[in-house]
Amino acid sequence: MNLNQLTIKQAKDGLLNKEFSSVELTKACLDRIKTVDEKINAFVTVTEKEALADAKAADDRLANGDDASLLGIPLSIKDNFCTENVRTTASSHVLDDFIPPYDATVVTKLKDAGMVLIGKTNLDAWAHGSSTETSDFGTTKNPWNTGHLPGGSSGGAAASIAADEVIAAIGSETAGSIRQPADWCGVVGLKPTYGRVSRSGVIAMASSLDSPGPITKRVEDAALILQVLAGQDKFDATTSPLAPDNYLKNLNKPISGLKIGVSDEYFDGVTDQVREKVMDAIKVVEKLGAKIVKIKLFPPKYTIAVYTILQRSEVSSNLARYDGIRYGNDRSFFGDEAKRRIMLGTYALSAGYYDQYYKKAQKVRTVIINDFNDAFKNVDLILAPTNPWTALPVGASKESPMYGEMADALVEPSSIAGLPGINVPCGLSKDDLPIGFQLIGPQFSESLILNAAHKYEQERQFFTNKPNL
Amino acid sequence: MKYTPVIGLEVHVELKTNSKMFCSCSADYFGQKPNTHTCPVCLGLPGALPVPNQKAIEWCVMIGKSLGCDTPLFSKFDRKNYFYPDLAKGYQISQYDEPFCVNGTIKLKSGKVIRIRRVHMEEDTGKLIHEGNISLIDFNRSGVPLVEIVTEPDFENALEVKEYLQKLQQIVRYLDVSNADMEKGNMRLEPNISLADSQLRIANSKNHKPSAISYLPPYKVEVKNINSFRFVEKAINFEIERQEKILESGKTPVQETRGWDEKKNQTVSQRVKEEANDYRYFPEPDIPPIRWTKEQLAQIQSQMPELPDEKFERFQKDFGLSDYDAEILTREKETADYFEEAVLVSKNKVLPKTIANWMINKKVDSQQTLPAALIIQISLTSQTSPTDEKELGKLIDEVFSQNEKAIDDYKNGKESAIMYLVGQVMKSSNQKLNAQTVKEKIIHKIKE
Amino acid sequence: MKIDVSHVAKLANLPLSKEEKDKFEKQLDETLEYVNQLEEIDTKNVEPTSQVTGLENVTREDIAAPSLPQEQALKNSKSTYNGFFKVKAILDES
Numbered sequence A: 001m002n003l004n005q006l007t008i009k010q011a012k013d014g015l016l017n018k019e020f021s022s023v024e025l026t027k028a029c030l031d032r033i034k035t036v037d038e039k040i041n042a043f044v045t046v047t048e049k050e051a052l053a054d055a056k057a058a059d060d061r062l063a064n065g066d067d068a069s070l071l072g073i074p075l076s077i078k079d080n081f082c083t084e085n086v087r088t089t090a091s092s093h094v095l096d097d098f099i100p101p102y103d104a105t106v107v108t109k110l111k112d113a114g115m116v117l118i119g120k121t122n123l124d125a126w127a128h129g130s131s132t133e134t135s136d137f138g139t140t141k142n143p144w145n146t147g148h149l150p151g152g153s154s155g156g157a158a159a160s161i162a163a164d165e166v167i168a169a170i171g172s173e174t175a176g177s178i179r180q181p182a183d184w185c186g187v188v189g190l191k192p193t194y195g196r197v198s199r200s201g202v203i204a205m206a207s208s209l210d211s212p213g214p215i216t217k218r219v220e221d222a223a224l225i226l227q228v229l230a231g232q233d234k235f236d237a238t239t240s241p242l243a244p245d246n247y248l249k250n251l252n253k254p255i256s257g258l259k260i261g262v263s264d265e266y267f268d269g270v271t272d273q274v275r276e277k278v279m280d281a282i283k284v285v286e287k288l289g290a291k292i293v294k295i296k297l298f299p300p301k302y303t304i305a306v307y308t309i310l311q312r313s314e315v316s317s318n319l320a321r322y323d324g325i326r327y328g329n330d331r332s333f334f335g336d337e338a339k340r341r342i343m344l345g346t347y348a349l350s351a352g353y354y355d356q357y358y359k360k361a362q363k364v365r366t367v368i369i370n371d372f373n374d375a376f377k378n379v380d381l382i383l384a385p386t387n388p389w390t391a392l393p394v395g396a397s398k399e400s401p402m403y404g405e406m407a408d409a410l411v412e413p414s415s416i417a418g419l420p421g422i423n424v425p426c427g428l429s430k431d432d433l434p435i436g437f438q439l440i441g442p443q444f445s446e447s448l449i450l451n452a453a454h455k456y457e458q459e460r461q462f463f464t465n466k467p468n469l
Numbered sequence B: 001m002k003y004t005p006v007i008g009l010e011v012h013v014e015l016k017t018n019s020k021m022f023c024s025c026s027a028d029y030f031g032q033k034p035n036t037h038t039c040p041v042c043l044g045l046p047g048a049l050p051v052p053n054q055k056a057i058e059w060c061v062m063i064g065k066s067l068g069c070d071t072p073l074f075s076k077f078d079r080k081n082y083f084y085p086d087l088a089k090g091y092q093i094s095q096y097d098e099p100f101c102v103n104g105t106i107k108l109k110s111g112k113v114i115r116i117r118r119v120h121m122e123e124d125t126g127k128l129i130h131e132g133n134i135s136l137i138d139f140n141r142s143g144v145p146l147v148e149i150v151t152e153p154d155f156e157n158a159l160e161v162k163e164y165l166q167k168l169q170q171i172v173r174y175l176d177v178s179n180a181d182m183e184k185g186n187m188r189l190e191p192n193i194s195l196a197d198s199q200l201r202i203a204n205s206k207n208h209k210p211s212a213i214s215y216l217p218p219y220k221v222e223v224k225n226i227n228s229f230r231f232v233e234k235a236i237n238f239e240i241e242r243q244e245k246i247l248e249s250g251k252t253p254v255q256e257t258r259g260w261d262e263k264k265n266q267t268v269s270q271r272v273k274e275e276a277n278d279y280r281y282f283p284e285p286d287i288p289p290i291r292w293t294k295e296q297l298a299q300i301q302s303q304m305p306e307l308p309d310e311k312f313e314r315f316q317k318d319f320g321l322s323d324y325d326a327e328i329l330t331r332e333k334e335t336a337d338y339f340e341e342a343v344l345v346s347k348n349k350v351l352p353k354t355i356a357n358w359m360i361n362k363k364v365d366s367q368q369t370l371p372a373a374l375i376i377q378i379s380l381t382s383q384t385s386p387t388d389e390k391e392l393g394k395l396i397d398e399v400f401s402q403n404e405k406a407i408d409d410y411k412n413g414k415e416s417a418i419m420y421l422v423g424q425v426m427k428s429s430n431q432k433l434n435a436q437t438v439k440e441k442i443i444h445k446i447k448e
Numbered sequence C: 001m002k003i004d005v006s007h008v009a010k011l012a013n014l015p016l017s018k019e020e021k022d023k024f025e026k027q028l029d030e031t032l033e034y035v036n037q038l039e040e041i042d043t044k045n046v047e048p049t050s051q052v053t054g055l056e057n058v059t060r061e062d063i064a065a066p067s068l069p070q071e072q073a074l075k076n077s078k079s080t081y082n083g084f085f086k087v088k089a090i091l092d093e094s
């Protein structure tokens, strides 16, 4: 096995046991990027020089017995996280040459934990989309089949993990942007509770929804990273003062007796192949002792409408600062998708339409939250397909202005309610494209979600499958 | 007069907090090198988030309370979206439908009440400097806490506006929450002016409270760029005349924003709005709402100093000062404090009225002369007439007969009542009496 | 329902070509048609939710901290002059 294929846990063990150095580990990742990224296009920027210097410094610290939790581990970070002195583009030409003078809180925390930043990954421009096709830096391709999309918006992050270009990745999700590409790329993606991880320094998409989180090869790695990221931040007034759990402690707890809800509404319009694999997963979960409970959730089709309005309204305001005066290029540099979203959001907030659209959407948001609250009176977690389909062919997103919303139909409700969720790979389609399912829990139930996901993962061992690149 | 001016006022007051409204950059930007007081938040860099300043919020509530506002228990911030090069984020964080304070008043000397619609918290913009065909932007001011005070259109002339502004300035200075210096832009005013048909207005207001406006003209003109009380008076008078002429010619003035041009001494059209501004307000998702407990609001109230109106009344009552003296001495809090300090150190050997006279007529420099030094000065220079015991007794009896309440007050332990009586006696004499002697005699007489 | 694309573009400060306006008009109408489904949901006695955290009263103490140095503040700008950001004259001021 090559070093770049390791999980965080394996890499950490190797570093601590001096089986290899962080420089060797980092070089293995950089080599892999050099070999495959031309095909995948997962990275917007590769920070080779800085990464090697950081790896060298990490080796020195390791030699001195430092055991910071990510010391010497190469990570990729989605290019909508501000990184001090490293170009940050949000995959838009508006920010072609923007060099932030500050780090996102997430980046600060990862640096404090000792990570080696290997590069910035591609996304749909401004995180607007579920394909990476709206990126101004080219589409990222799915490592399982480069004729297909990786999903998005954290498509670069998910592809960088599936292609073993890096040990772990940081993405962000507004509604689906972690779970959906993780699903299409056959990797683990954890979207934490809104407010669990700081948004400071993350280029805002929809402020009331944005949640940074890890995309990893294993559930255990996701827990490890969440441990680093979670917590209140004085730079983000919406972060929770609740103390983070110990996310690693309960990973191996038996899940017998756990009540897992399954709702028919989440199988509407889902392809047969996806349905079949998710049903198989449900059987595995049952075998592990969990109790499957039929529930009825609010139909996702309405949540698409709610999400469309809320997200575009907030987008129209969040993108107002890009006027080309203090940084970046002027507003003519926005791509079609951003312009469309700004226009719709502006319209939905404008005089005479606010009540009909924005306020109405916020009210339905309340209905959705209440619906989940009711559901969680009877079940501990909800299990559903992450995506109705497997990865679509390159070009698919260009057919409909609502493409992204449709692809994210099954992840949007929980995002709107601010709930945590995880994508867990559970199989391959006939044409060898990954299929996953998601586990959704109440606010701040990450510990339980990770526990159930880990137990399933260890039982099913999907991770033994690797794409042929 | 055929037309009655209908004038409302928006005032922005910059708070003198240590840090800005939503970031920890220093708010003390005046005279600093450009763009040296900025950070990702107030520069509106990608990803930066606002975290509100607790002190600024409390000060906003204080201003509201001192204007007699209601302070609802729930309040929130909203985004006001518009584009301008000095607006870093493309929106201003402000308050829309649930401001910190609503429904206040300021009472003018005439007894007329100006209603205050709302007092809310927001942030300042950067500063634009125009140089020929370019404009330069300094973001040092961006994000400085700003309190906006909005009146109902209750003013009818420039003098009322001026008096209101002076009172407002006095109040925020008393609260010590702003320098309220017009020239430095700490206090900025935007009057909106229109003219109503006087007949219609009277006819419509008959069934209402005297100050309630029931007839508003179908247009209004907003005037910006006013940086002194003098100019606000001029600008309003100019507008009244200008609009009158237009109305006389049978037309309606255009609804617009005008600026005060101090060189031309007139208002000039700034921009004809092709469409109404549409600020697309919505709740600020980055800042959780504010919910007060009654105790918290009481706590803020308890931190407020005595306000000018209360002080004015107390000075008259306790120290026997005239309207005129009390008004001058309470105009600025520092003067009032100096006076009270002098009264205290005089240990009743000098009449408060005499101290007031000295301060007002001799223009005592409070920076140079300590209150104690002033009292020594007064004592040394005060040559009093030898006392005619009999004459004095008569004067005291006369004053007693007219001021039974003050005597009762004194008997009930209100020490200050004695100084009032002393003042009355001194006033009724045509000679310069020794206050201490008068005081002793009065006390003696009361005890008889 | 038809969106007045020119008006909205002006509010949004987006320079759009005639082709873009036509294209967006069609696409935005399509999107609006989809979101109009929300009318089917009864929200009569429902309060709107703008934040999901339930947090309240999150503020910071009034303590000043160092700002960015001037050159850091200006370094990403394409147009500066003497420590200022520079733009073309703002037309509608005097």
Ligand SMILES: [Mg+2]
Binding pocket: B012, B122, B148
């Ligand atoms: Mg204002």
Ligand SMILES: [Zn+2]
Binding pocket: B020, B023, B024, B025, B037, B038, B039, B040, B041, B042, B043, B143, C067
């Ligand atoms: Zn700042």
